[in-house]
Amino acid sequence: MLKSEKEHLICSVCKHEVLKTDDFCPHCGDIFDANIACVHHHNVPAEGVCIICAEPLCAECGGWVRGLYLCRKHLGYEIVEGMVRIFGVGDETQAQVANSRLEQAGFHPLVFSHKASPISLGGTDDMIFNEIKIMVPCQEVAQAEKVLRELGILHT
Numbered sequence: 001m002l003k004s005e006k007e008h009l010i011c012s013v014c015k016h017e018v019l020k021t022d023d024f025c026p027h028c029g030d031i032f033d034a035n036i037a038c039v040h041h042h043n044v045p046a047e048g049v050c051i052i053c054a055e056p057l058c059a060e061c062g063g064w065v066r067g068l069y070l071c072r073k074h075l076g077y078e079i080v081e082g083m084v085r086i087f088g089v090g091d092e093t094q095a096q097v098a099n100s101r102l103e104q105a106g107f108h109p110l111v112f113s114h115k116a117s118p119i120s121l122g123g124t125d126d127m128i129f130n131e132i133k134i135m136v137p138c139q140e141v142a143q144a145e146k147v148l149r150e151l152g153i154l155h156t
């Protein structure tokens with residue numbers, strides 16, 4: 001049987017399809033239920049849900065960053081199309097080790113490397129650090145960071 005179209009709604013912020021049963025949009029963190037309170041301030045209504053740690057937060061505890069709702073801890077994270085940078089190195093071997101360890105642990109990492117930026121060609125930019133990034137889907141960030149920390153790869 002085909003799923004009824006009525007089970008889905010379109011998020012007014014990011015225009016992604018969300019389930020009618022969702023309390024918040026997992027893509028951007030917009031909250032649909034006005035009765036949900038901030039996890040840190042129980043009498044303050046939540047304004048959004050951090051898409052990385054999935055906690056409802058008030059304006060004091062979180063904020064919107066380029067259309068995504070994030071907590072204070074995750075505000076500075078680099079996010080590209082739902083993938084979050086958790087680790088960056090200049091050494092490709094180390095990036096591959098981190099990637100395969102995460103895959104073995106059941107995560108869905110993506111190795112993203114910016115070999116040469118057309119803007120930095122020629123000139124005095126030789127010192128620019130070509131970072132190889134390990135990115136994982138939003139929901140996997142906390143657990144994937146834990147794995148890398150336990151392996152001694154991530155030190156923050």
Ligand SMILES: [Zn+2]
Nearest residue numbers: 011014025028
């Ligand atoms: Zn959304």
Ligand SMILES: [Zn+2]
Nearest residue numbers: 050053071074
């Ligand atoms: Zn968070």
Ligand SMILES: [Zn+2]
Nearest residue numbers: 038041058061
């Ligand atoms: Zn709060």
